[in-house]
Every structure is written in C-alpha cells, then in structure tokens.
Amino acid sequence: MKTILLCADTDVERVTDQVESLTTLPLDPDRVRVVLYHVFRADGTEADARKLKSVGRATEALEAAGFEVAVEQSSGDAAREILDAAESFDADLLSVAGRRTSPTGKALFGSVAQRVALRSDCPVLFCSAASD
Numbered sequence: 001m002k003t004i005l006l007c008a009d010t011d012v013e014r015v016t017d018q019v020e021s022l023t024t025l026p027l028d029p030d031r032v033r034v035v036l037y038h039v040f041r042a043d044g045t046e047a048d049a050r051k052l053k054s055v056g057r058a059t060e061a062l063e064a065a066g067f068e069v070a071v072e073q074s075s076g077d078a079a080r081e082i083l084d085a086a087e088s089f090d091a092d093l094l095s096v097a098g099r100r101t102s103p104t105g106k107a108l109f110g111s112v113a114q115r116v117a118l119r120s121d122c123p124v125l126f127c128s129a130a131s132d
Contacts, residue, residue: 001068002032005091007082007116008055009038014097015054018127019061022095029066036062037085040075049073079115091122098128 004022008015022034036058038049049055050071062069072089074081086094096113117124 002027002092003089004032004034004093004095005082005086005089006034006036006058006095007039007097007112008036008049008052008058009097010052010054011097012054012057014127015058016061018095018097018125019058021125021127022067023061023065029068033068033070034062035085035089035091036069036071037082038071038073039078039081040073041078043075047073047075078112079119082112082116083119086120086122094120094122094124096124096126098126 006015006018006022008018036049036055038052038055040047040049050059055071059069059071072085074085082094082096085091094116096116098111098113113126117126
C-alpha cells in the first residue's frame, strides 16, 4: 500500500485544492492510504487536528473518493515535523500547499512548502490555490 502525506494547514480552500489534486491523479484508492497531517505551532494538550474544519472537509472528500484516511498531528517547526513524519510514515508522496509570497519574502524567510520540497527524500506534489 502506498502512503501519501497530505500536509494540511487551517485554510479550507488550500486543503480542498490539495484533495482535488490527489483525487484527479490516476491512483487506485484501494492501494493508497492518505495521512492528513497538521503541525500546530505550539504544543497544547487541547490541540486536535480532527477538529479543524480543513481536516474535516478533506477527510470527508477523500473517504468519499474511496481512500483510507488517517489524521495525525504534531507541534513544532512545521518543515522539520513534516519531513520527520514523511520518514516515520514511509511516505511515497508529500502533498503541500503554497502561499503567494513576494520575492523578497521568499528570499528572506523561505516557506514551509519550499523547505519541505527542497529537503524531502520523496516526491512532493506542490499545490497552490489560484485565488491565493
């Protein structure tokens, strides 16, 4: 079974675009498990990725498309946590969403999606909402 790690933030539209990109690929849902993964900025005992609207919608859409779905979470540096999760879950593909950032912002700060794409040992599917 193949594993796709879908890195879900709190933006419903971005996560919806990620789900759409996966469901339009020629994948056999019976042979693919999607791990919806959210990284919280701070460690909180009350934090629960399943309560995020973006994760809930993604879970519903992926399950409706026939995929096995798991929800996982962590807290800390998002890029590092995502890369560690990809290794831990033995991910075959990472799905990340980008945000529009100015060239200066990219040069100064980079982005989580950029850091993940540059450091990942597995393929990265980079999705970006047209309206972002």
